[in-house]
Amino acid sequence: MDSKQFEIFSGTGGVGKTTLATARALALADGGKKVLLITIDPAKRLKDLLGLSDASSGDTCPVEFEFEGSSIKLDALLMNPERTFSKIAQKTNQSDILQNRILKILTRPYGGLNEILSVVELQYQNESGKYDSIILDTPPGSHFLDFLDSIERIRVFFDQSFIDIFTYLGKKVESNTGMNFGKRMVTMVVSGGVKKLLGYLGKVTGDKFVDDFIEAVLHIYSTKEAFLGALELQKVLRNPLKTDWFLVTSVEQNKLKEALEIKSHAKDLFTSESSIALNKCVNDDLLEWQPAAGSKEAELKSALLNRENQLKAGLEAQFKNVLSFPEVLSIEPKEHLIKLTKTWKKVRI
Amino acid sequence: MSFKRLYIFTGKGGVGKTTLSLAFTKTLQNKNKKVKLTYFKTSKLEEQTIQYQEVSDKAKQLGVETLGLDLMESAEAYIGKKLGSKTIAHWVVKTPFFKSLINMIPGFNYLIFMGQVLEFLKADPDLILILDSPSSGHALTMFEATKNFNQIFQKGSLYDDTTEMLNMLKSPEFVQLNLVTLPAPLPLQESQDFIKQVKAIENFDIKLICNYSFQNFKELELPNSLQTKLKNELEALAKNEVQIDQFIPFSLAQNVDDLTKELLPSMESLV
Numbered sequence: 001m002d003s004k005q006f007e008i009f010s011g012t013g014g015v016g017k018t019t020l021a022t023a024r025a026l027a028l029a030d031g032g033k034k035v036l037l038i039t040i041d042p043a044k045r046l047k048d049l050l051g052l053s054d055a056s057s058g059d060t061c062p063v064e065f066e067f068e069g070s071s072i073k074l075d076a077l078l079m080n081p082e083r084t085f086s087k088i089a090q091k092t093n094q095s096d097i098l099q100n101r102i103l104k105i106l107t108r109p110y111g112g113l114n115e116i117l118s119v120v121e122l123q124y125q126n127e128s129g130k131y132d133s134i135i136l137d138t139p140p141g142s143h144f145l146d147f148l149d150s151i152e153r154i155r156v157f158f159d160q161s162f163i164d165i166f167t168y169l170g171k172k173v174e175s176n177t178g179m180n181f182g183k184r185m186v187t188m189v190v191s192g193g194v195k196k197l198l199g200y201l202g203k204v205t206g207d208k209f210v211d212d213f214i215e216a217v218l219h220i221y222s223t224k225e226a227f228l229g230a231l232e233l234q235k236v237l238r239n240p241l242k243t244d245w246f247l248v249t250s251v252e253q254n255k256l257k258e259a260l261e262i263k264s265h266a267k268d269l270f271t272s273e274s275s276i277a278l279n280k281c282v283n284d285d286l287l288e289w290q291p292a293a294g295s296k297e298a299e300l301k302s303a304l305l306n307r308e309n310q311l312k313a314g315l316e317a318q319f320k321n322v323l324s325f326p327e328v329l330s331i332e333p334k335e336h337l338i339k340l341t342k343t344w345k346k347v348r349i
Numbered sequence: 350m351s352f353k354r355l356y357i358f359t360g361k362g363g364v365g366k367t368t369l370s371l372a373f374t375k376t377l378q379n380k381n382k383k384v385k386l387t388y389f390k391t392s393k394l395e396e397q398t399i400q401y402q403e404v405s406d407k408a409k410q411l412g413v414e415t416l417g418l419d420l421m422e423s424a425e426a427y428i429g430k431k432l433g434s435k436t437i438a439h440w441v442v443k444t445p446f447f448k449s450l451i452n453m454i455p456g457f458n459y460l461i462f463m464g465q466v467l468e469f470l471k472a473d474p475d476l477i478l479i480l481d482s483p484s485s486g487h488a489l490t491m492f493e494a495t496k497n498f499n500q501i502f503q504k505g506s507l508y509d510d511t512t513e514m515l516n517m518l519k520s521p522e523f524v525q526l527n528l529v530t531l532p533a534p535l536p537l538q539e540s541q542d543f544i545k546q547v548k549a550i551e552n553f554d555i556k557l558i559c560n561y562s563f564q565n566f567k568e569l570e571l572p573n574s575l576q577t578k579l580k581n582e583l584e585a586l587a588k589n590e591v592q593i594d595q596f597i598p599f600s601l602a603q604n605v606d607d608l609t610k611e612l613l614p615s616m617e618s619l620v
Contacts (some may be wrong), residue, residue, distance in 0.1 A: 012362055046535075081615070105497045155402045200432055200441060209502050226582040252561075255363060257403055283574035297569050303601040331585055 001347045003028050003133045004244045006126075006237060010138045010147075011248035012255040016279045019333070020041045020248055020325065021137040022050070023340035026065055029074040030341070033132040036060060036125055037076045040118065040139050049333050050076055058083020060125070067341060077125070081107045084117040087124060088226040097219040102212050115139070115150040116227075123230045216314060238268060245269045248316075250279040251307060251327070256314040263318060275321040282308055283326055323347055352382065352620065353525045354470050354555075357479070357480045359488040360529035361539065365560045367404055369529060369597070370481040371605075372612035373619060374413045377477060383410075384477045389462055404481065407605050416469065416478065420458055423465040430468075431506060456494035463495055464510065467517055479578040489543075492518070492550050521554035529558045532582040532596075537589045543611060544591060552610055556594040559586075565598040595619060 007024060011017035018039055025037040047053070050063045058080030065072045085107045089097050097103060106113050118136075126136060138147050202210045220227075237243050247260045247270060263270045282304055291297030315322050325343050328336045358370040370386055377384040388404055408415045412541030421442060441447055441526065451457050470476060482488045495518065499511035517523050530540040540557060547553055563579045571579065586593075597615050602608040 015363060030373055102501055105501055108493070108497070200437065203432065203506075209505065209507075213499075250363065252363060285574050287573045289572040290580060291570070296566075297571070300566060300569065300575075301600055303603070306603070327574070327578075331581050333535070 001167060001344075003031075003033055004242055005132075005138065006122075006134050006243040007235070007246065008136045008138060008243065009248055010313075012250075012258045012262070015248050015250035015252070015255075016325075016336075017129065017248040018046060018137050019336050020277055020340055021246075023337055024048065024246075024344050025074055025076075026072050026337065026341045027134040027344035028133055028135070030067060030070075030072045030345070034130065035074040036131045036134045037063075037074060037137070038079060038118070038122065038125065038134065039076065039137040040079045040114070042078070042137075046333050047078070049337070052076055052078050054078070058087075065337070070203075074190045075131070077121070079114070079121060081114050081117040081120050084121045084124075088120065088223050090227055091124075092223045094219065094222050097223060100212065100216050100219050101217040103219060115147045118147065119150055119230045119233065120226055123233045126233065126236075153247055202302060244275075246275060246277055247319075248277045248279060249311075251282070251311060252280050256311055259315070260318060270319075274319055275323055276315050276319040277323045277325060278312065279325045280322045280327040281339065283329070351522075352377070352477055353523060354476075355466065355478050355480065355524045356527060356619075357482050357488070357524065358527045358529060359543075361484045361536065364529040364531055364536070365597075366529050367407075368605075368608060369527070369558065369560065369612065369616075370479050371404075371411060371413060372405060372609045373527070373616045374408075374479045375411055375609055376616040376620065377479070378413060378614055379613075383475045384472070384479060385414045385416040386606075387416045387466060387478045387482060388481045389420070389483065391420045399615055410605060411609055418462055418465055420451075420461065423461050427461055427464050449612075452603050456490055456497060459491040459494040459499050460511070463491065465512055465513055489546060489550075491549060492553075495548055505586055515551065519551035519553065519620065521552075524553065525619075526553045526555045527558055528555055529560055530593075532559050532562050532583075534585045534588070537585055537591070541589075541591045556618070557591060558595045558597060559593045560597045561599045562596045563599055564596070 007021075008019050009021040009024070021039070022037060022042075025035050029035040042050075042052075050065070052061060052063070057078035060075045060077045063074050063076045065074075085103070086098060089095050107117070118138075122134065122136060126130070245266070247259060247262060249255055259276065263274075286301065286304065289301055291295075291301055312322060325340060328339045330336065330339075356373065358366045358373070360366050374384055374386040386404070386408055386487060405415055405417060413589070419516050425435075425438045425442045426442055429435045432438060432441075466478060466480065470478060482491065495511055495514050499508065499515055502508040502511065528540055530536045544555055544557070547555065566575070566579065595615055595618050597612065600608055601612055602610055
């Protein structure tokens with residue numbers, strides 16, 4: 001199956017999406033492509049297997065993986081919002097932003113800015129021009145929708161919120177960002193909404209928060225180039241010639257509705273041509289199994305097969321290609337990667 | 350028998366949180382408790398409710414009461430209470446600035462939701478809530494949000510509120526976290542990591558539930574792949590280092606009524 005500039009894996013959560021994305025990256029790298037795998041939150045054992053450590057998170061690391069007697073090489077990056085934020089500070093020459101109390105807290109791993117910062121990171125890696133393909137493993141379930149929406153949120157945030165503030169302040173603020181601007185700004189902003197809003201905010205949070213908050217907002221504004229640059233990415237991500245979106249789900253969980261909801265929410269990305277990867281399908285020996293009619297065994301077989309067939313039928317009605325991946329029965333993550341990489345290499349569309 | 354006020358079901362996607370939350374709510378309801386299955390209908394302002402129709406349908410089928418929280422309504426109620434005016438609150442949540450502030454900082458959502466959950470519990474001392482929480486990453490955002498915002502607002506009434514929330518959440522008499530996992534190495538490892546991360550935030554009372562266990566089929570004559578599955582489960586459990594409070598067998602039930610009936614006995618030990 002041909003590779004694209006970006007291949008984005010989303011899924012219903014707990015379906016082996018990260019392993020499947022990693023296997024895809026390995027299959028492409030084995031075919032001679034220069035590949036970067038960006039992953040958000042892999043299990044520790046997968047990290048160990050790829051030689052990724054938390055200490056190096058946020059930067060690309062070379063990975064080597066033994067496969068069919070040779071060594072596959074690719075780059076991998078473990079998302080680290082703090083690190084991406086410091087790259088933004090560096091590129092925009094705004095090291096002050098790293099000192100703001102509120103921004104420090106919000107860029108912690110679960111601080112809430114992960115999705116937006118992964119879009120920025122993706123854009124930085126894209127700009128480097130080093131890779132034929134970037135494989136992105138997105139957060140599970142509705143968190144993935146946050147990822148999609150974060151692009152739109154960036155636009156709305158810089159458009160509307162700042163228009164409120166900066167139309168009034170104009171160039172005065174632009175030339176003074178990073179200063180202790182809080183108090184002055186509150187007195188300056190008379191344009192209805194914002195002043196009133198900050199007044200109410202001060203009532204319940206105390207003035208110190210309002211000052212820090214305004215400083216945080218100004219800091220973010222001073223780095224707006226970095227965020228707006230990420231908007232460029234949107235065009236590429238929506239171009240089916242450049243980007244493939246894979247939706248991953250698994251037989252283990254009956255998440256047909258959730259998969260279809262993700263598809264319908266992102267309808268301009270998942271077109272009628274899109275593929276869905278169905279993971280953990282039953283192995284052939286279960287199909288060949290002939291338990292006696294009416295036995296407990298027969299009941300188990302039919303429960304397992306019903307589950308899979310119902311899901312497949314539902315998916316086939318909505319997706320052009322349903323790619324089946326077998327359940328890998330090994331407790332070694334390495335075995336999972338090897339078998340799934342082999343399956344990827346056989347996929348034909 | 351003493352009950353907690355809030356039971357939070359958490360775990361990775363696809364481990365069966367919703368099904369177990371439903372069965373657990375039903376169990377308490379059978380004991381004549383005033384109990385509601387709580388879930389977040391939306392996670393963003395003005396988001397259409399798409400995700401949770403299935404939950405409320407199943408709950409209806411089982412006769413379980415639900416409390417679906419909408420972000421916009423929750424934010425308005427909370428701000429209204431803080432400022433002592435519904436009119437101002439209504440205006441505040443409608444400003445583009447407030448909307449984009451909340452949308453840029455997802456952790457803020459959870460602060461509002463948790464605030465609302467605790468308000469409901471304070472308002473009615475007999476009420477018990479079962480929270481079907483978003484998958485692990487989200488649950489951490491949810492707990493950490495409370496702590497982060499507590500550090501952000503160092504004083505003032507939001508600071509007092511988040512302090513109160515933290516005190517409630519960390520009280521083992523008040524909250525129990527039911528972490529759902531699967532009997533395989535990766536999920537067990539992840540649960541162990543999750544427990545560590547959560548304990549680093551506060552010393553929560555955590556029960557670990559292992560769902561979809563294949564051990565009940567031990568006596569059957571299975572084909573190779575299922576034998577391996579069972580063998581892997583037993584090996585993973587042998588190496589597992591965290592205590593599992595309850596095993597739930599893989600169910601052959603084909604509908605939600607039968608499934609819930611099957612689950613009720615296992616739920617007793619979690620009460």
